Amino acid sequence: xxxxxxxxxxxxxxxxxxxxxxxxxxxxxxxxxxxxxxxxxxxxxxxxxxxxxxxxxxxxxxxxxxxxxxxxxxxxxxxxxxxxxxxxxxxxxxxxxxxxxxxxxxxxxxxxxxxxxxxxxxxxxxxxxxxxxxxxxxxxxxxxxxxxxxxxxxxxxxxxxxxxxxxxxxxxxxxxxxxxxxxxxxxxxxxxxxxxxxxxxxxxxxxxxxxxxxxxxxxxxxxxxxxxxxxxxxxxxxxxxxxxxxxxxxxxxxxxxxxxxxxxxxxxxx
Numbered sequence: 001x002x003x004x005x006x007x008x009x010x011x012x013x014x015x016x017x018x019x020x021x022x023x024x025x026x027x028x029x030x031x032x033x034x035x036x037x038x039x040x041x042x043x044x045x046x047x048x049x050x051x052x053x054x055x056x057x058x059x060x061x062x063x064x065x066x067x068x069x070x071x072x073x074x075x076x077x078x079x080x081x082x083x084x085x086x087x088x089x090x091x092x093x094x095x096x097x098x099x100x101x102x103x104x105x106x107x108x109x110x111x112x113x114x115x116x117x118x119x120x121x122x123x124x125x126x127x128x129x130x131x132x133x134x135x136x137x138x139x140x141x142x143x144x145x146x147x148x149x150x151x152x153x154x155x156x157x158x159x160x161x162x163x164x165x166x167x168x169x170x171x172x173x174x175x176x177x178x179x180x181x182x183x184x185x186x187x188x189x190x191x192x193x194x195x196x197x198x199x200x201x202x203x204x205x206x207x208x209x210x211x212x213x214x215x216x217x218x219x220x221x222x223x224x225x226x227x228x229x230x231x232x233x234x235x236x237x238x239x240x241x242x243x244x245x246x247x248x249x250x251x252x253x254x255x256x257x258x259x260x261x262x263x264x265x266x267x268x269x270x
Contacts, residue, residue, distance in 0.1 A: 008040070015044055016267045126268050131233045134261055138194050138222065140164050156184050163191050168198035186217035193226060206230040221247060225254045232265070241265050 007030075013019045014027040031041050140160060159174035172195045175188050189212035196205035209227040212219070224247045231240035244262035247254050 007037070011037070011041060011044060015041070018263065018266075127232050127235050127237060127265075130261070130264055130268075131229055134232075134257065135197070135229050137166075137198060138163075138190075138226070152178055152181055152184060156187055160187070160191060163195055163198070166198065168195040171195045172199075185215075186212070186219055189215075190217075190219045190223060193223070197226060197230070202230050202233045206234065221250050221252050221254055225258065228258075228261070232261075237265050237268065 010019065010023065010027055014024055019027065031038050140163075155174055155178050159171050159178065162174060163171040172192060175192045175195070178184055178188055180188070189208055193205045193209040193212060196202070196208060206227065209223055209230060212223045213227055217223075224243050228240045228243035228247065231237070231243065241262050244258040244265070247258040248262070
């Protein structure tokens, strides 16, 4: 059983070009020699192509150009309603009308197909599902006072505690009162970004964390991790991958998750 699972994992890695050249040669030989393994390869390729097409269709559904195509199709439909294409003396249809008719049919077919598929598939894209799989609210870390005034220090502790309790709106209010004190700016930026994520305000979270990213602190790894998740949520897969590759150079808590997540993102791009 263990050997079978390992073979299946290698097959998946082969399909997504995640094997060394010599390993790819071995897999190709196995596919050629083992009919069952060959069937598994074919089925996995079908699944990969299906998922890729599904993602593309979901992206097209959200494209404003789709509504334009539908409008054009309706105009063409009105144009041809009650006006069948007439034959000319040679017995052939007008080439101009044929081209217009073909354009109309193509536009209608594309629109209908996309609308049907959009209705059948779930609304969440693969990137959103991956975000849901990896996002966990930050568990917090020891807060050390660094020459901050005592009242601000107490406010920071209260803000972090409020964030950990899940009251993100109140946490943002507390962090806003602290302001940009240089002794607490690292904590404020991180927890403001995290609080926005907790509220589902990912664009605002991304803006705050991008600022924090440009000013590396002792929370730099945490900033990169949660910023990459913001990019995943927004569908900016390339930028998320760039962040995760940088995070893999760290030897800390997020390295393994960054490798796993970056690998998944690489696969949905292919």
